Amino acid sequence: MSIKVKLEVFEGPLDLLLHLIDKNKVNIYDIPIITIAEQYMEYIQGMDSKDLDLMSEFLVMAATLLNIKSKMLLPKVQQDDTEEEEDPRKELVERLLEYKLYKYMSFELKDKQIDASRMLFKRATIPEEIKEFKEEVDTGALLSDLSLPKLHAIFRSVMKKQVDKIDPIRSKFGRIEKEEVNLNEKMEFIVNYAIQHKKFSFRKLLERQRGKIEVIVTFLGVLELIKMGTIWIMQEEIFDDITITYVDRSNEIGN
Amino acid sequence: MEIKKIEAQVEAILFTMGEAVECEKLAAAIEHDVETIRKIIRNMMDRYEEEDRGIQIIELDGAFQMCTKADMYETLIRIAHIPKKHVLTDVLLETLSIIAYKQPITKIEIETIRGVKSDHAVNKLVEYNLVCEVGRLSVPGKPILFGTTEEFLRNFGIQSLEDLPMVNSEKLEDFKLEAEEEMQLKLDI
Amino acid sequence: MEIKKIEAQVEAILFTMGEAVECEKLAAAIEHDVETIRKIIRNMMDRYEEEDRGIQIIELDGAFQMCTKADMYETLIRIAHIPKKHVLTDVLLETLSIIAYKQPITKIEIETIRGVKSDHAVNKLVEYNLVCEVGRLSVPGKPILFGTTEEFLRNFGIQSLEDLPMVNSEKLEDFKLEAEEEMQLKLDI
Numbered sequence: 244m245s246i247k248v249k250l251e252v253f254e255g256p257l258d259l260l261l262h263l264i265d266k267n268k269v270n271i272y273d274i275p276i277i278t279i280a281e282q283y284m285e286y287i288q289g290m291d292s293k294d295l296d297l298m299s300e301f302l303v304m305a306a307t308l309l310n311i312k313s314k315m316l317l318p319k320v321q322q323d324d325t326e327e328e329e330d331p332r333k334e335l336v337e338r339l340l341e342y343k344l345y346k347y348m349s350f351e352l353k354d355k356q357i358d359a360s361r362m363l364f365k366r367a368t369i370p371e372e373i374k375e376f377k378e379e380v381d382t383g384a385l386l387s388d389l390s391l392p393k394l395h396a397i398f399r400s401v402m403k404k405q406v407d408k409i410d411p412i413r414s415k416f417g418r419i420e421k422e423e424v425n426l427n428e429k430m431e432f433i434v435n436y437a438i439q440h441k442k443f444s445f446r447k448l449l450e451r452q453r454g455k456i457e458v459i460v461t462f463l464g465v466l467e468l469i470k471m472g473t474i475w476i477m478q479e480e481i482f483d484d485i486t487i488t489y490v491d492r493s494n495e496i497g498n
Numbered sequence: 499m500e501i502k503k504i505e506a507q508v509e510a511i512l513f514t515m516g517e518a519v520e521c522e523k524l525a526a527a528i529e530h531d532v533e534t535i536r537k538i539i540r541n542m543m544d545r546y547e548e549e550d551r552g553i554q555i556i557e558l559d560g561a562f563q564m565c566t567k568a569d570m571y572e573t574l575i576r577i578a579h580i581p582k583k584h585v586l587t588d589v590l591l592e593t594l595s596i597i598a599y600k601q602p603i604t605k606i607e608i609e610t611i612r613g614v615k616s617d618h619a620v621n622k623l624v625e626y627n628l629v630c631e632v633g634r635l636s637v638p639g640k641p642i643l644f645g646t647t648e649e650f651l652r653n654f655g656i657q658s659l660e661d662l663p664m665v666n667s668e669k670l671e672d673f674k675l676e677a678e679e680e681m682q683l684k685l686d687i
Numbered sequence: 688m689e690i691k692k693i694e695a696q697v698e699a700i701l702f703t704m705g706e707a708v709e710c711e712k713l714a715a716a717i718e719h720d721v722e723t724i725r726k727i728i729r730n731m732m733d734r735y736e737e738e739d740r741g742i743q744i745i746e747l748d749g750a751f752q753m754c755t756k757a758d759m760y761e762t763l764i765r766i767a768h769i770p771k772k773h774v775l776t777d778v779l780l781e782t783l784s785i786i787a788y789k790q791p792i793t794k795i796e797i798e799t800i801r802g803v804k805s806d807h808a809v810n811k812l813v814e815y816n817l818v819c820e821v822g823r824l825s826v827p828g829k830p831i832l833f834g835t836t837e838e839f840l841r842n843f844g845i846q847s848l849e850d851l852p853m854v855n856s857e858k859l860e861d862f863k864l865e866a867e868e869e870m871q872l873k874l875d876i
Contacts, residue, residue, distance in 0.1 A: 254589050255614030300614050341611055348599060349591035351663040352654055359655030360583050361568035362556070367516040368705040370755065373763050382816055385775055386842045391851065394843075398784035401800060426826060467827055502739040510741030510759035511766050513702070519766070527766035550691040552699030570699035577716035578703045 256304030280308040437489035445485035518561035593619040602643035701753035782808040791832035
């Protein structure tokens with residue numbers, strides 16, 4: 244006996260099993276495991292097996308079903324001791340029951356949600372006077388636990404943490420803000436260079452710079468001058484040299 | 499007289515804040531003890547309920563919030579902007595009900611019950627602020643424990659977790675007994 | 688009876704909207720004529736006024752709005768400001784100590800030392816009037832230079848920044864050596 248299972252989407256193997264049990268009108272506590280297992284296999288053969296994750300979960304259940312089936316087919320060994328033989332379906336039934344319970348509760352919740360959605364709330368409307376009310380911060384109270392030695396200790400521990408964190412390579416890079424090269428001076432230099440050359444290569448400009456820091460500051464200067472509209476730049480291709488052109492404003496402004 | 503004044507303060511606070519306000523905060527603002535305030539508010543809740551009012555006060559996990567009564571909905575949709583509620587698919591509802599009833603619970607436990615991976619469902623519920631991390635299980639890997647939020651209570655009109663629709667445990671026990679009996683019968687054949 | 692129901696609807700609408708609602712709109716939502724609604728609301732206004740309530744209905748240019756009564760302000764201020772207990776957290780202390788010893792200092796420099804974004808901490812210290820803007824650095828972007836306030840000095844009973852406990856001199860020597868090495872390195876590039 245096989246029942247055509249419409250290719251519905253089931254949330255998981257338990258969902259599918261419950262569906263089959265329901266469809267066959269059989270008792271969940273006495274599942275005709277052979278029939279159900281067959282139908283289950285039939286269903287998963289029709290499944291879109293592209294979703295491997297989901298598929299594997301269905302397959303695990305298939306293996307469980309086959310395992311139960313084989314256990315049930317084995318002739319029962321009459322045991323002498325009092326130990327009762329356990330129904331191989333027991334664990335599965337428990338899982339199905341638990342799953343069914345939560346599924347049922349989820350419908351109860353759904354009803355609750357529909358009822359609750361009919362109650363409307365209100366956003367906060369705090370009057371301006373209250374919103375703008377700023378409590379005086381009592382600095383004294385704020386600092387009451389803080390003493391100068393404590394503040395000092397905190398500072399020391401912060402600095403120590405920083406020293407511990409220093410990267411042996413990066414730390415040798417130096418810091419831009421301490422640099423002797425002055426950005427304004429560098430910008431002045433670039434402007435003069437630009438007035439002289441009108442149109443020139445960015446690479447050439449950089450080649451005139453001594454050291455990394457100067458290169459960086461020159462680059463910053465170029466960016467700043469572009470922003471100010473003193474120069475404009477053009478690059479044909481990515482990674483190509485950049486051509487810088489001086490924008491002569493002396494005529495428009497009329498000095 | 500004194501009580502009237504406290505009630506007025508409660509009303510003003512709940513109206514202004516719009517959100518759920520903890521009883522402790524209310525008490526601190528009104529400068530009165532928490533238990534008295536709680537009693538007064540519960541009294542107000544009853545009165546709002548009995549009187550033909552358009553608004554009511556609800557309790558959410560020890561906090562109080564003012565909202566409209568459900569039967570005002572028809573009138574309100576004609577004028578108010580009704581915030582879009584997230585539509586919960588069956589998958590999400592199923593996952594949510596497992597979390598609600600078994601909290602605190604790990605993702606693995608949820609997946610064991612559902613029989614499928616539940617990352618997506620749990621993430622969506624967290625995104626909708628219906629579920630949140632409530633701690634970590636102290637086993638290797640420290641898996642996250644999930645529980646429901648205040649938003650969940652509000653969304654489902656539930657005062658506290660004790661007010662969740664009952665899992666009919668008696669019924670469940672009956673089922674189990676029945677099943678066992680049946681099995682017993684089978685084995686006896 | 689009918690009037691009671693309309694009053695409830697008015698209450699629900701004014702509550703949900705929180706802003707002024709024109710009488711015409713109210714009437715349309717309640718599906719009643721404007722004049723009756725206006726009369727009913729004015730009647731409600733009187734009642735809200737007489738009763739010891741925390742909220743009231745006000746009329747603004749033919750529109751109605753629900754709001755708190757003015758004498759509730761003190762209570763509301765208390766509730767609105769309860770969560771703002773001012774405390775100097777560890778993060779704030781750390782940031783304050785850096786500013787105190789390295790002033791004038793930019794936010795970027797603070798962040799370099801702390802290794803994390805410090806906007807919030809700096810803003811809080813400014814709000815607490817412990818730190819203020821003392822100038823701008825003349826580099827692109829003109830970043831703000833922060834320093835400590837007079838209030839800060841006053842609270843520690845110190846005259847000037849020179850009275851801050853020194854970073855111990857041995858350590859300072861180390862720093863100096865380090866700095867010189869760095870300079871040397873730079874010149875070598």
